[in-house]
Amino acid sequence: MKVGSIREIKAQEFRVGLTPEAAQEVVAHGHEVLIESGAGLGSGYDDAAYEAVGAQIVPDAAAVFASADMIVKVKEPQPSERAMLRPGQLLFAYLHLAPDPEQTADLLKSGAVCIAFETVTDRMGGLPLLxxxxxxxxxxxxxxxxxxxxxxxxxxxxxxxxxxxxxxxxxxxxxxxxxxxxxxxxxxxxxxxxxxxxxxxxxxxxxxxxxxxxxxxxxxxxxxxxxxxxxxxxxxxxxxxxxxxxxxxxxxxxxxxxxxxxxxxxxxxxxxxxxxxxxxxxxxxxxxxxxxxxxxxxxNMPGAAARTATQALGNATLPFVLALADKGWKQACIDDAHLRAGLNIHAGQLTCPPVGEALGLNSVTPEEVLGL
CATH class of the missing domain: 3.40.50.720 (NAD(P)-binding Rossmann-like Domain)
Known part of the structure; x- marks a missing residue:
């Protein structure tokens, strides 16, 4: 799988979706990693740090979106980023859809598969990526x-x-x-x-x-x-x-x-x-x-402590990134009910009922999408 990460463009957002350490693990699992040039600078990671672990540096976000099968980022995609998503592409990020009808509409229209960090669960009932x-x-x-x-x-x-x-x-x-x-x-x-x-x-x-x-x-x-x-x-x-x-x-x-x-x-x-x-x-x-x-x-308060926040987030998301890359999103979600809880949008369908309730939209459950 080609796994990509881009420079965050939300105002004063300095975190990055993949650290060099995470990129190294993904490469070690046999996948390609594409990093937009300068994506890690706000967290103290230059392009050379990514290249040293086998990641490929590409010139801009458009190049990442055009080639990557999975986009790993931090904050919800901005309008220009949402326009670059394509059907079947996997987005793994914080989405916070409930108060954001415009983003929800754009992601539904994109046909992408969107898994939200903030609704992934764990065995204790917690939210490990939040x-x-x-x-x-x-x-x-x-x-x-x-x-x-x-x-x-x-x-x-x-x-x-x-x-x-x-x-x-x-x-x-x-x-x-x-x-x-x-x-x-x-x-x-x-x-x-x-x-x-x-x-x-x-x-x-x-x-x-x-x-x-x-x-x-x-x-x-x-x-x-x-x-x-x-x-x-x-x-x-x-x-x-x-x-x-x-x-x-x-x-x-x-x-x-x-x-x-x-x-x-x-x-x-x-x-x-x-x-x-x-x-x-x-x-x-x-x-x-x-x-x-x-x-x-x-x-985006944690962006003020970008290096600490990026490292903490990377530690939490890496196991899920590897599962998604190794198995594909569908099998990974079938195998792991906690990751499945993060599935918010699939191929034009809203798959997070609380978001549907908040926005007055029809929704289905992740289990219905996966035939479980």
Missing amino acids: APMSEVAGKLAPQMGAWALQKANGGRGVLMGGVPGVAPAKVVVIGGGVVGTNAARVAAGMGADVTVLDRSLPRLRQLDDMFGGQFGTAYSSAATLAEKVAEADMVIGAVLIPGAAAPKLVSRAMLSTMKPGAVIVDVAIDQGGCFETSHATTHQDPVFEVDGVIHYCVA
């Missing part, structure tokens, strides 16, 4: 929020850890999953007064047991959420429903109760965001203000 980026985004969230809290950046001018005699920042994390746990750990490590909200009592108990009171926990009832949001200097949205649009948990009315200069960091923005007032921003222009509240809603 988890490493959730860890990176969770750890970045308090760091970015602390920057936004600085007065020069529009915030309240509150220091996360305070100083003797002055209280630390109050940070509320909505969601106790991978993003929320990592965000809480880092915010608490910065000295902030942190509370994690979640609707799962077993998860709240687990967090208490794991972290021994480093941060507080509370059940996320509507009343508690409203109370904590009003008190907060920073609110981090860390809610995920796999494959589906994020629920709008913080309304415009609730936002109006927040302190002037308070900050929200919406890590769920890839799935549409969990604040009613959120819209996606970029690393170049990361924040905006609504009702005096600073919003940080960068849709």
Whole structure:
């Protein structure tokens, strides 16, 4: 199989779909690897690093799309990239289709087979290809929020850890999953007064047991959420429903109760965001203000730590890349129910029911497509 990876063109996206280490493994399995020239530079990998492991450098993305059987990339394909997909070609990347009807329509029209990183599962019910980026985004969230809290950046001018005699920042994390746990750990490590909200009592108990009171926990009832949001200097949205649009948990009315200069960091923005007032921003222009509240809603947060994020993502995706290349997408999905869960689009059919529900489109299951 010819496996290709291209330079990401989404604004300020510096990650790359295949590291040289991953390319070396794919070549060792008897496949060809095509890399667009300069694709790895944002993560610190030059063309020579790929050539040294047997990959072929090609001049542009069009050359990769024209020749490769499988495209491995990071972020959802942009319009110009979607136009280069062809029927039967395999795309393996983050897609986040639920809040993106235009992308969904283009991918359906392309006739390509599209497997989304974010809906691949594991035996524990987790999302193994989303988890490493959730860890990176969770750890970045308090760091970015602390920057936004600085007065020069529009915030309240509150220091996360305070100083003797002055209280630390109050940070509320909505969601106790991978993003929320990592965000809480880092915010608490910065000295902030942190509370994690979640609707799962077993998860709240687990967090208490794991972290021994480093941060507080509370059940996320509507009343508690409203109370904590009003008190907060920073609110981090860390809610995920796999494959589906994020629920709008913080309304415009609730936002109006927040302190002037308070900050929200919406890590769920890839799935549409969990604040009613959120819209996606970029690393170049990361924040905006609504009702005096600073919003940080960068849709590719892990791109800020491109080398770390690329390496973490490559470690997670490599076994699936090899399975897809060795067996072909169909047999790989038949053999592995967890990879099969990642199948979002096949030959003009939507194969992810949660996306269908979010966009009001008809869908079938991956099992129906595969005749299982």
